[in-house]
Amino acid sequence: MQDKGFLMIPGPTPVPESVLLSMARHPIGHRTKDFSAVMEDVTEKLRWLHQTKGDVLTLATSGTGAMEASIVSALSPGDKVLVLVNGKFGDRWAKMAKAFQCEVTVLSEEWGKAIDPEQVKEALATPGTYKAVIITHSETSTAVINNLEPIAGYIQSHGALSIVDAVTSLGATQVPMDDWGLDFVATGSQKGYMMPPGLGFVGVSAKGWEAVEKSTMPRFFFDLLKYRKSLKDASTPFTPAINLIYALQIALGMMQQEGLENIFARHHRHKGAVRAGASALGLANYVAEDKAAAPAVTAILPPEGVSADKMRGIIKKRYDIALAGGQDQLKDKIFRVGHLGFVCDRDVLTVLAAVEGALRELGHDVAPGAGVAAALKLLD
Numbered sequence: 118m119q120d121k122g123f124l125m126i127p128g129p130t131p132v133p134e135s136v137l138l139s140m141a142r143h144p145i146g147h148r149t150k151d152f153s154a155v156m157e158d159v160t161e162k163l164r165w166l167h168q169t170k171g172d173v174l175t176l177a178t179s180g181t182g183a184m185e186a187s188i189v190s191a192l193s194p195g196d197k198v199l200v201l202v203n204g205k206f207g208d209r210w211a212k213m214a215k216a217f218q219c220e221v222t223v224l225s226e227e228w229g230k231a232i233d234p235e236q237v238k239e240a241l242a243t244p245g246t247y248k249a250v251i252i253t254h255s256e257t258s259t260a261v262i263n264n265l266e267p268i269a270g271y272i273q274s275h276g277a278l279s280i281v282d283a284v285t286s287l288g289a290t291q292v293p294m295d296d297w298g299l300d301f302v303a304t305g306s307q308k309g310y311m312m313p314p315g316l317g318f319v320g321v322s323a324k325g326w327e328a329v330e331k332s333t334m335p336r337f338f339f340d341l342l343k344y345r346k347s348l349k350d351a352s353t354p355f356t357p358a359i360n361l362i363y364a365l366q367i368a369l370g371m372m373q374q375e376g377l378e379n380i381f382a383r384h385h386r387h388k389g390a391v392r393a394g395a396s397a398l399g400l401a402n403y404v405a406e407d408k409a410a411a412p413a414v415t416a417i418l419p420p421e422g423v424s425a426d427k428m429r430g431i432i433k434k435r436y437d438i439a440l441a442g443g444q445d446q447l448k449d450k451i452f453r454v455g456h457l458g459f460v461c462d463r464d465v466l467t468v469l470a471a472v473e474g475a476l477r478e479l480g481h482d483v484a485p486g487a488g489v490a491a492a493l494k495l496l497d
């Protein structure tokens with residue numbers, strides 16, 4: 118059956134029809150009053166989403182581009198940075214900072230576990246050692262959320278900048294930039310924003326801007342000073358992804374209608390429901406600790422001796438639901454269910470029913486409806 122595809126991966130995430138349709142228009146010139154009116158509105162809405170009075174810049178790029186814009190704007194070659202790594206995206210930060218000739222120290226934690234804030238505190242015991250601390254808030258590769266609030270506090274006491282990948286946490290849980298004193302927050306549109314891929318966002322604090330003004334890193338397209346200057350005229354330095362910005366206006370409007378607290382509660386409920394559903398089907402959650410489990414994505418271990426990719430294959434072929442696989446050392450060991458952005462209770466129940474169907478097809482004896490029943494208890 119055509120067009121029944123159903124995305125339950127942690128990005129790209131499903132896009133509401135009104136958001137899709139908003140893009141089906143001719144682009145307008147970006148040096149016009151009409152475009153500036155849209156830009157002003159989305160910028161205000163982005164401030165609301167980031168819980169900041171500071172700047173949030175919109176770039177035509179992906180989440181990685183937003184990460185790179187943060188690094189090249191905040192830092193200078195030779196700067197000492199501490200990178201917190203407990204998965205593939207933390208690893209990407211370390212590689213990126215090295216590529217730009219920063220002196221990188223890695224504080225790592227086992228995959229599947231959250232970074233211990235006390236270890237960060239210890240690593241930052243001598244003030245002024247690091248220019249910046251770089252962290253992945255929600256480590257999508259392992260479905261772990263790091264405890265950012267206390268870590269951000271330790272970074273501030275150390276006098277360092279915080280550079281945060283909030284790609285799968287913003288719009289799923291609290292990332293209050295101003296309250297937590299976050300300096301650079303990088304995200305991408307195809308995640309909690311309920312949009313197609315193509316926009317990257319960087320939130321920058323006042324302290325962040327001081328660093329940008331002093332940074333000597335070579336850069337051009339990703340120079341955030343250019344974006345700040347253009348934003349004063351509600352524009353962008355280069356041709357923006359105009360139709361995606363139309364979509365952003367609609368998506369952020371929908372988010373405002375739902376309200377931040379309701380959005381976070383919905384993600385929290387879905388995480389609980391998927392975890393409970395998996396357990397009821399006799400499957401272990403890869404992230405053992407509930408409080409370390411990400412609100413955007415859940416990683417599930419297949420039954421002993423079963424290939425995770427085979428299970429995903431059955432779910433795709435039989436039910437047309439796309440789930441994500443494991444990455445690097447977790448390849449074929451876990452499958453990941455995304456519940457980020459435009460996801461409702463029905464989606465969560467459907468995916469659990471499909472997992473049950475795959476288990477049956479593989480000859481596993483599961484109590485009929487066990488996963489759905491366990492999830493329903495939490496969704497009531």
Ligand SMILES: Cc1ncc(COP(=O)(O)O)c(C=O)c1O
Nearest residue numbers: 179180181206255257284285305
């Ligand atoms: C935590 C995290 N950081 C960074 C990225 C990279 O984003 P992009 O693929 O948009 O460049 C992703 C993408 O899945 C992610 O989940």
